[in-house]
Amino acid sequence: MKMPVRVYIGTPLRRFTGNLARVEVEARDVAEALDRLSARFPGLRAELFDEAGQLRRYVNVYVNNQEIEDLAGPNTQVRDGDEIAVVPALAGGADGAPAAPAREKLVRLTPEQVIRYSRHMIMPEIGGTGQRKLLSSSVLVIGAGGLGAPAILYLAAAGVGRIGVVDFDVVDLSNLQRQVIHTTDAIGRPKVESARDTVRRINPDVEVVPYNTALTSANALDIIKDYDVVLNGSDNFPTRYLVNDACVFLRKPLVDASVFKFDAQVTVFLPGQGCYRCLYPAPPPPGAVPNCAEAGVFGVVTGLVGAIQATEVIKLILELGESLAGRLLLIDTLAMDFRTVKLRRNPNCPVCGDNPTITQLIDYEAFCGVPVLAQS
Amino acid sequence: MAVEVRVPAILQSVVGGQKVLRVEGRTVGEILDRLDQEFPGVKKLLLDEDGQVRRHINIYLNDEDIRFLQRLETPARDGDIISILPALAGGGIHALR
Numbered sequence: 001m002k003m004p005v006r007v008y009i010g011t012p013l014r015r016f017t018g019n020l021a022r023v024e025v026e027a028r029d030v031a032e033a034l035d036r037l038s039a040r041f042p043g044l045r046a047e048l049f050d051e052a053g054q055l056r057r058y059v060n061v062y063v064n065n066q067e068i069e070d071l072a073g074p075n076t077q078v079r080d081g082d083e084i085a086v087v088p089a090l091a092g093g094a095d096g097a098p099a100a101p102a103r104e105k106l107v108r109l110t111p112e113q114v115i116r117y118s119r120h121m122i123m124p125e126i127g128g129t130g131q132r133k134l135l136s137s138s139v140l141v142i143g144a145g146g147l148g149a150p151a152i153l154y155l156a157a158a159g160v161g162r163i164g165v166v167d168f169d170v171v172d173l174s175n176l177q178r179q180v181i182h183t184t185d186a187i188g189r190p191k192v193e194s195a196r197d198t199v200r201r202i203n204p205d206v207e208v209v210p211y212n213t214a215l216t217s218a219n220a221l222d223i224i225k226d227y228d229v230v231l232n233g234s235d236n237f238p239t240r241y242l243v244n245d246a247c248v249f250l251r252k253p254l255v256d257a258s259v260f261k262f263d264a265q266v267t268v269f270l271p272g273q274g275c276y277r278c279l280y281p282a283p284p285p286p287g288a289v290p291n292c293a294e295a296g297v298f299g300v301v302t303g304l305v306g307a308i309q310a311t312e313v314i315k316l317i318l319e320l321g322e323s324l325a326g327r328l329l330l331i332d333t334l335a336m337d338f339r340t341v342k343l344r345r346n347p348n349c350p351v352c353g354d355n356p357t358i359t360q361l362i363d364y365e366a367f368c369g370v371p372v373l374a375q376s
Numbered sequence: 377m378a379v380e381v382r383v384p385a386i387l388q389s390v391v392g393g394q395k396v397l398r399v400e401g402r403t404v405g406e407i408l409d410r411l412d413q414e415f416p417g418v419k420k421l422l423l424d425e426d427g428q429v430r431r432h433i434n435i436y437l438n439d440e441d442i443r444f445l446q447r448l449e450t451p452a453r454d455g456d457i458i459s460i461l462p463a464l465a466g467g468g469i470h471a472l473r
């Protein structure tokens with residue numbers, strides 16, 4: 001008997017459904033429901049099915065939050081009140097999005113992982129496939145300092161499978177006011193080791209790759225190339241330009257942020273859509289901008305901003321929602337004011353413009369007039 | 377034409393510690409002139425010798441960078457918001473010296 005069932009349409013597919021998130025159809029099983037859906041919204045058919053009429057491998061279908069793979073596939077019966085969710089796992093290699101691992105490469109979840117990540121997996125936007133994607137993903141965090149510390153904690157808790165951490169510094173007592181991944185008994189230890197040990201206690205699923213070194217023009221490409229997304233928690237201009245240029249050359253998405261006292265700026269640079277040099281073509285002259293040690297930094301702001309960066313990284317990996325690409329988020333925590341301004345790619349940008357003049361990493365100390373000091 | 381000028385923390389010391397200023401002027405450039413009359417030296421921080429906005433600073437009219445409008449000639453209207461955004465390095469303890 002045919003039953004009215006609701007079909008939840010994943011965000012990327014809503015352009016075919018006139019922006020409807022939920023559609024009701026009558027069907028006996030999933031295959032019939034998807035067929036009805038495609039009949040009603042013709043553009044959807046090619047999105048859901050290949051030429052042979054098989055459900056595309058990157059389209060995940062759930063019945064009441066269970067993947068149909070784990071049920072009876074397209075033959076899964078549906079009943080009145082059931083909800084089918086149709087969520088594409090990747091947008092087909094959209095420009096700048098990290099490459100989604102092929103399904104066969106995705107890890108299988110253990111029963112313990114199903115519980116650990118259950119609050120993620122119950123959401124159709126993430127589900128089992130999204131969680132497996134996170135576990136198969138890799139993120140490089142530049143600096144285990146104010147921004148990197150909270151970001152690493154959330155990336156680890158979320159189950160990002162491999163987190164690289166670059167920092168040459170050791171934990172100092174004055175770091176602990178904001179660098180929440182480090183503890184008092186870690187003072188004097190390398191930050192990358194302290195971060196790795198904390199992550200182990202939070203989530204043993206996560207592999208932390210420590211790089212106890214400064215990021216330099218000599219090692220940046222080699223380190224960054226092995227990761228899907230880069231999170232910039234660096235605290236100085238030479239490293240900021242170095243990370244930017246390396247990400248442009250390697251076509252890596254970069255989630256960028258900087259903090260000053262009670263204020264912050266956050267954005268995402270996707271390959272081909274502008275870069276840090278489009279925003280700020282040159283650094284301020286040395287001495288023009290006081291550093292955090294001189295000016296101070298409101299510790300919790302770095303927590304807020306690091307968490308926003310982690311949010312953007314996870315959204316990129318899962319291809320969820322709209323990233324901050326093309327927008328600069330301005331945060332004033334004293335007024336608790338959040339707003340965004342537009343960012344554009346500069347066609348004359350020396351690195352990502354139409355006729356780039358900088359095509360390999362340069363001497364960033366000379367470019368900024370200061371030595372590369374740290375990433376924290 | 378009164379426009380709201382939002383001053384970043386990093387520059388507030390040069391405008392008497394204020395975060396928001398109301399300034400009259402028909403264009404962004406005119407507003408910066410007024411600002412400089414009241415707080416001498418502001419323009420020098422924002423503009424280079426050629427009168428162009430310094431490359432580590434962006435000036436926005438509402439949500440658009442004036443570089444993509446008419447730069448300092450960009451007309452401003454009552455109620456518009458001008459934001460001054462300098463590049464920030466921070467996140468930790470080391471930065472420019």
Ligand SMILES: [Zn+2]
Pocket residue numbers: 274275276277278279345346349350351352353
């Ligand atoms: Zn650029």
